Amino acid sequence: MSTEERIKDLLAANLQWGGSWADVDEDYPLLEKHVVDSLGMIKLISLVEEEFDIEIDDGDVVPRNFRTIRDLAVFVESKRA
Amino acid sequence: MDGDRTATYAELDAAANRLGRALLDAGVEHGDRVGLYLDKSLEAVTGIYGILKAGGTYVPLDPAAPSARLGGIARDADLHCLVTGREKAEEWPALLEAGAPVETLVVPNAHRPEVEAPGGVRLFATEALAEQASNPPRAPRSSLSDLAYILYTSGSTGVPKGVMLSHLNAMAFVDWAVDKFGVTEPDRLSSHAPLHFDLSVFDLFAAAAAGAAVVLVPQQLSLFPVELSRWISASKITVWYSVPSILTFLVLHGKLHETRLPRLRTILFAGEVFPTKHLHRLMELLPHVRFANLFGPTETNVCTWYEVPRWTGEPPASIPIGKPIQGVDVFVVGEDGAPLADGETGELYVRGPTVMQGYWGDEERTKATLLRDWQGDTSGYPVYRTGDLVHFDPSGDLIFLGRRDSQIKSRGYRIELGDVEAALNLHPSVVECAVVAVPDDIVTNRLKAYVVARAPLGEDELTRFCTERLPRYMAPELYEFTQDIPRSSTGKIDRRALSEASRTS
Numbered sequence: 123m124s125t126e127e128r129i130k131d132l133l134a135a136n137l138q139w140g141g142s143w144a145d146v147d148e149d150y151p152l153l154e155k156h157v158v159d160s161l162g163m164i165k166l167i168s169l170v171e172e173e174f175d176i177e178i179d180d181g182d183v184v185p186r187n188f189r190t191i192r193d194l195a196v197f198v199e200s201k202r203a
Numbered sequence: 204m205d206g207d208r209t210a211t212y213a214e215l216d217a218a219a220n221r222l223g224r225a226l227l228d229a230g231v232e233h234g235d236r237v238g239l240y241l242d243k244s245l246e247a248v249t250g251i252y253g254i255l256k257a258g259g260t261y262v263p264l265d266p267a268a269p270s271a272r273l274g275g276i277a278r279d280a281d282l283h284c285l286v287t288g289r290e291k292a293e294e295w296p297a298l299l300e301a302g303a304p305v306e307t308l309v310v311p312n313a314h315r316p317e318v319e320a321p322g323g324v325r326l327f328a329t330e331a332l333a334e335q336a337s338n339p340p341r342a343p344r345s346s347l348s349d350l351a352y353i354l355y356t357s358g359s360t361g362v363p364k365g366v367m368l369s370h371l372n373a374m375a376f377v378d379w380a381v382d383k384f385g386v387t388e389p390d391r392l393s394s395h396a397p398l399h400f401d402l403s404v405f406d407l408f409a410a411a412a413a414g415a416a417v418v419l420v421p422q423q424l425s426l427f428p429v430e431l432s433r434w435i436s437a438s439k440i441t442v443w444y445s446v447p448s449i450l451t452f453l454v455l456h457g458k459l460h461e462t463r464l465p466r467l468r469t470i471l472f473a474g475e476v477f478p479t480k481h482l483h484r485l486m487e488l489l490p491h492v493r494f495a496n497l498f499g500p501t502e503t504n505v506c507t508w509y510e511v512p513r514w515t516g517e518p519p520a521s522i523p524i525g526k527p528i529q530g531v532d533v534f535v536v537g538e539d540g541a542p543l544a545d546g547e548t549g550e551l552y553v554r555g556p557t558v559m560q561g562y563w564g565d566e567e568r569t570k571a572t573l574l575r576d577w578q579g580d581t582s583g584y585p586v587y588r589t590g591d592l593v594h595f596d597p598s599g600d601l602i603f604l605g606r607r608d609s610q611i612k613s614r615g616y617r618i619e620l621g622d623v624e625a626a627l628n629l630h631p632s633v634v635e636c637a638v639v640a641v642p643d644d645i646v647t648n649r650l651k652a653y654v655v656a657r658a659p660l661g662e663d664e665l666t667r668f669c670t671e672r673l674p675r676y677m678a679p680e681l682y683e684f685t686q687d688i689p690r691s692s693t694g695k696i697d698r699r700a701l702s703e704a705s706r707t708s
Contacts, residue, residue, distance in 0.1 A: 180458050183427055185423065
């Protein structure tokens with residue numbers, strides 16, 4: 123499975139979002155569409171850390187890394203590199 | 204201040220006058236409820252003042268809640284007129300379909316024909332407002348006992364209940380808060396809470412009473428603690444008021460050791476219990492800031508408060524909700540309805556000028572919770588039964604122990620577990636269900652649903668079903684499918700057994 127697919131599965135399994143996950147592709151605006159809300163963000167940080175065995179610094183929790191699944195994947199890959 | 208946009212109080216006043224005049228043209232009469240349905244913005248703040256200037260009662264609708272729920276609220280409050288925003292245009296038809304009796308939409312941030320009203324509904328856009336004169340509308344003056352706003356809160360049977368607050372209710376709290384926290388013109392108050400949450404009453408009206416600035420916190424910042432911390436610093440916020448969970452998020456991930464927030468002088472928090480280890484850390488990081496815990500259900504706005512002292516060494520396990528604010532009396536009452544001796548645990552009763560006028564359109568519930576002539580009381584104020592269990596500690600501070608019923612808090616939001624169960628029970632495949640609160644260090648509680656299903660059912664399906672009917676913070680995060688729901692001998696859901704099970708699993 124690609125990093126993008128793993129991230130999408132992680133989001134779909136853990137965020138209480140009422141929209142249609144079928145519409146969520148790599149460039150779907152996660153923040154604008156409120157897929158990730160404040161509680162979701164708290165969960166997401168530890169979920170991504172666990173899933174990819176990385177450590178997310180507080181300074182990394184900025185919109186540019188969380189706007190889309192693609193942004194998240196790029197961020198995760200940079201942490202694993 | 205709303206992002207790059209600012210308005211002086213004179214500008215706000217003129218815009219509110221124009222809006223108030225438009226509302227009168229739209230047929231709003233003294234005492235009418237007018238809905239406020241838009242994202243928090245300069246227009247939303249203008250909307251509040253405009254509605255009040257027209258002699259109306261504002262009813263803030265959660266812009267993030269599903270139309271089905273808001274339609275029910277609009278029907279209950281009989282909202283014929285909405286002040287709304289173009290960002291909500293897609294939702295208007297669904298709101299009407301869900302039963303909202305709306306005849307007029309006032310959309311201050313849209314030009315025609317940029318937006319179109321659904322069939323049969325009038326629309327007043329920017330142009331219609333610009334035509335209005337900017338001096339005060341000719342509406343009968345509101346008196347202190349008139350309703351200023353109605354806040355809808357979760358109801359145990361699945362129907363939200365409207366808490367009616369008068370101008371006096373708001374002013375009694377605001378006057379106390381301005382004085383107690385020394386709010387003056389040079390202050391900059393943050394506005395973090397949504398407008399349908401009563402914390403916003405402090406942000407907007409304490410700032411206005413003191414001539415201070417109110418700065419709207421951009422919604423997205425709640426997700427990004429470092430950015431939020433930098434924003435507080437750059438916006439030169441002096442007084443912050445929010446639920447504890449956002450402050451906890453800020454302590455844990457906000458790099459406060461870098462920003463330090465030198466301009467900030469006071470942090471007020473309310474809505475849920477603040478875990479003292481996080482509060483203690485926050486106080487260590489911000490040694491120049493004064494901290495206070497404000498307490499009170501929506502029905503009393505704030506009724507008690509506690510100034511948090513600087514602890515030397517380990518913080519206590521929890522902090523008190525403190526002593527009553529000026530003009531308010533509190534009582535700890537036993538099962539028989541009579542006051543208890545100091546130190547005994549009972550239900551908190553509250554009396555005073557901040558106590559609500561009742562529940563909109565619900566005489567029965569009002570009578571059951573707002574007691575007139577309680578214990579031969581002659582103060583003239585009714586006494587509100589909060590349902591909160593409390594006792595006095597030796598220094599005369601009230602300690603909050605929990606609820607008598609199944610109301611819980613999550614991120615400061617008040618949730619009746621029965622409200623969530625009622626929504627789940629509407630699903631055709633759900634035979635029965637029970638929702639319990641799972642304690643959480645940051646958000647106070649997470650919701651877990653135990654579901655007996657007649658057909659195979661996925662969590663996704665239930666999440667989608669819930670979020671079409673409930674605000675997202677009320678949708679359960681965890682599900683367990685089971686064969687039966689434990690019940691007590693009287694047939695009630697045995698929440699204690701389920702809660703214990705949820706903690707061990």
